[in-house]
Amino acid sequence: MLPGMKVIFCGKEVHPETEEIMIAFHKPVGIVCTAEKREKQNIIDFINYPKRIYPVGRLDKDSEGLILLTNQGDLVNKMMRAGNYHEKEYVVTVDQKITPEFLRQMSGGLYLKELDVHTRPCTVTKVNDRTFRIILTQGYNRQIRRMCETCGYRVTRLVRTRVMNVLLGDLAPGTYRELTAEEMRKLKKLTAQSYSAPKGQHKRSEGKR
Structure with a gap:
């Protein structure tokens, strides 16, 4: 379709989807x-x-919290590529008391035998005796659950609270909201230098948490 051309259907002008x-x-x-x-x-x-x-x-069936949905394919690719190091934050509850050794192991990076991968070092902070906060820049299949299992723990609840600059906040379960103009501006700024095509070798694509 050339500039200035119009599409008429049933006597009405049809505008391309640009929203x-x-x-x-x-x-x-x-x-x-x-x-x-x-x-x-x-x-x-x-x-x-x-x-x-x-x-x-994705968030696996047993997990809850923030997930974004869009019609912008290129933006999805930029956000999803592990090589772009975009942050996702989670609050996780486990089945036993959290120890300093557990925090050290989780934050230092772990070998996940089932996937044959090493996780990146990440930020892990204790919230209470059985709950911690973790910030990841990658997303292997059920990564947090596998990391906890490697340390001898079992996840009883997993909530994603942040994707890059977008916060879950007080959004009720089962409801959604449109991103604000300011959130979109910051999101685009964060992805401006990101690549959407494969770069280098990635042993596993991003998946469920």
Whole structure:
């Protein structure tokens, strides 16, 4: 379509889809981050957004918290590439008391035998006896759960509270909101120097937490 041309359908001018959509959703436990209609609890049907969107990354079925959905494919790729080192923050509760050794192991990076990968060093801080906060810049399949299992712990609750500059805040489970103009501006600034195409070798793609 050349500049200045118009498309007329049934006597009305049709405008190309240019609206930029980005929403923040508080995923409850039990909802699956897929658009597959075969999955009865898929995130797209649950939200029932009036326009076509898809999730930025995943949260496993047993996890809850912030997930972004958008219609901007290139932005998704930039946010998802582990090589771009974009932060995601989680609050995690485990089945036993947290020790200084546990915090040291988790923050120092761990070898995950099932995936044959080493996790990056990350920030881990204790919240209370059985809860900690962790900030990741990568996202292997069920990474936090696997890290805890490697240390002899089991996750009983996992909540994602932040994706880059976007916070979960007091958004109620099962509800969503549009990102503000300021959030979008900061998000684009953070991804401005990110690459969306594969760069170097990545042993595993990003997946569930």
